[in-house]
Amino acid sequence: MIRPQDWCGRCLAVATRHGKARALRAPLRRVLGVRLCTPRDLDTDALGTFTGEIARTQPPLRTAAAKARLALTTAPGALAVLASEASFGPDPVLGYVPLHQEWLVCVPASAPQVVIAVGLATHTAQFAHRPLAEDETPSEDFLHSAGFPAHALILRAQTDPPRFWKALRSRAALDAALAQARNCAVPLRLETDMRAHLNPTRMVQLARLGVRMAQRLASACPRCGGAGFGLEELLLGLPCAVCDAPTAQVGSERHTCPWCAHTVIHTRTGQADPAHCPICNP
Numbered sequence: 566m567i568r569p570q571d572w573c574g575r576c577l578a579v580a581t582r583h584g585k586a587r588a589l590r591a592p593l594r595r596v597l598g599v600r601l602c603t604p605r606d607l608d609t610d611a612l613g614t615f616t617g618e619i620a621r622t623q624p625p626l627r628t629a630a631a632k633a634r635l636a637l638t639t640a641p642g643a644l645a646v647l648a649s650e651a652s653f654g655p656d657p658v659l660g661y662v663p664l665h666q667e668w669l670v671c672v673p674a675s676a677p678q679v680v681i682a683v684g685l686a687t688h689t690a691q692f693a694h695r696p697l698a699e700d701e702t703p704s705e706d707f708l709h710s711a712g713f714p715a716h717a718l719i720l721r722a723q724t725d726p727p728r729f730w731k732a733l734r735s736r737a738a739l740d741a742a743l744a745q746a747r748n749c750a751v752p753l754r755l756e757t758d759m760r761a762h763l764n765p766t767r768m769v770q771l772a773r774l775g776v777r778m779a780q781r782l783a784s785a786c787p788r789c790g791g792a793g794f795g796l797e798e799l800l801l802g803l804p805c806a807v808c809d810a811p812t813a814q815v816g817s818e819r820h821t822c823p824w825c826a827h828t829v830i831h832t833r834t835g836q837a838d839p840a841h842c843p844i845c846n847p
């Protein structure tokens with residue numbers, strides 16, 4: 566078992582080829598005194614790429630855990646491994662708004678079945694895509710809305726299999742890619758490159774996850790003393806202010822220990838707006 570005081574001075578490996586350690590280092594070092602290292606020779610793309618060249622076969626949380634376990638073999642001496650996995654797409658409820666969901670997991674070397682996870686869902690995402698007609702030049706408006714050139718772009722030619730020009734970070738690189746892609750004489754698509762080191766907005770969210778993970782790894786289970794006691798699930802059912810019926814607002818939090826499964830339910834105070842009540846506002 567790892568206890569919160571065990572992190573100090575030890576190495577925590579980050580399973581990444583995309584510079585994520587840069588976003589995670591500061592909070593983890595400050596809170597835990599742990600050193601971050603990046604294993605060499607790690608091919609996380611084997612578990613799926615976000616451009617879909619290699620399909621992901623599992624949901625993001627499980628992919629992140631698999632990535633961390635893969636990295637354990639390449640990081641001897643590390644107390645544990647961190648890995649993250651994201652999904653990007655239109656918000657399933659709001660439709661047109663981009664939604665960035667990301668999980669960061671910590672898998673201890675001594676107990677690879679244990680997964681300590683923190684997650685976030687945010688609308689602050691630099692995620693854009695648009696089809697391009699054969700001789701169309703992308704408009705300045707689109708490039709601006711995609712955060713280009715601070716955020717890199719990917720050009721995709723819909724050949725079979727598709728061809729990609731990735732990490733485009735200048736107008737010259739984009740124009741050169743467009744010139745080559747047009748030779749394929751197939752529909753083209755321009756999209757944001759979501760890899761962490763090419764997407765500063767994603768790096769900001771990773772830093773937030775780093776803070777959450779640091780706090781969680783510093784938190785001891787009240788029963789066994791293991792590191793990582795914390796929020797596991799938000800439970801709905803905050804009572805309606807008018808009729809006291811359970812609503813779809815968050816009413817309590819389930820905190821658990823990744824080592825012994827000890828669980829504590831924290832009930833939130835307050836009452837829900839009757840606008841969210843299935844009885845007052847059916």
Ligand SMILES: [Zn+2]
Nearest residue numbers: 786789822825
């Ligand atoms: Zn415990």
Ligand SMILES: [Zn+2]
Nearest residue numbers: 805808842845
């Ligand atoms: Zn009500």
